[in-house]
Amino acid sequence: MLEIIKKQFRIRMDEWLFGIVLMLGGAVFGLILWAAIIRGTGEELYFTLGTILAAIIAVGYIAIIMLIDFSNSFHIEISLGCTRKRFLTSWLLMCVIWGCLYVLVLLGLNVAENALLTWMYQGAALKINFIPYLLKYGFAVALGLPMVTGLCASLCIRFGRKASWTLWVFWMLGCVGIPRFSDAAEEHPGSVFGQIGLAFRHLVELIPVNVWLPAAAIFCLLCLWGTWMILRRQQVG
Secondary structure (H helix, E strand, O other), X not given: OHHHHHHHHHHHHHHHHHHHHHHHHHHXXXXXXXXXXXXXXXXXXXXXXXXXXXXXXXXXXXXXXXXXXXXXXXXHXXXXXXXXXXXXXXXXXXXXXXXXXXXXXXXXXXXXXXXXXXXXXXXXXXXXXXXXXXXXXXXXXXXXXXXXXXXXXXXXXXHOHHHHHHHHHHHHHHHHHXXXXXXHHHHOOOOHHHHHHHHXXXXXXXXXXXXXXXXXXXXXXXXXXXXXXXXXXXOOO
């Protein structure tokens, strides 16, 4: 098992390191963008926009890499004699380790950005400190994201284009629909979209905060179970 994980690391090293480069670029761009924003508004607060952009890039890039890599690695490794259980276990471990490394990079970027902005805008107050959120949720995301992405990738392997298009539709609904409902709830609460946004907000507020993390953990475990149920009978193409 250890040898398989080492091979996974060696094969995918460049792709994962490139993601860190993209994160650094996003952090620099966010820092420059916030400097332009605060210069125009004259606010006495500073916001670590670079960390936010780096985190968005990290999650998006990791999801794309895992979706592509899962299918390719499955067909290659199973055809070379690796068992499905060893493949899935080694792939998940590799993704979790890299995800935790990405969280550590984000923590380092946030500390550096806080220090730099404190020096640049002396006397200004920090709007939001993201370090507690990264420590509380970052490693949980690094653990859960490979399980969810693994299920999506296994569905694409099993059902082909039908699953790919279905997942794309859900992704677009989430990216476009949720912000629209949220904005409508604030700006036009009496509209249809506003009513949907308010109803969704009330539903979220009804669920206690301490329930969300166990619910997310159960969902990720169900995704892992679904991935295994698909892979255990999936033929290599």
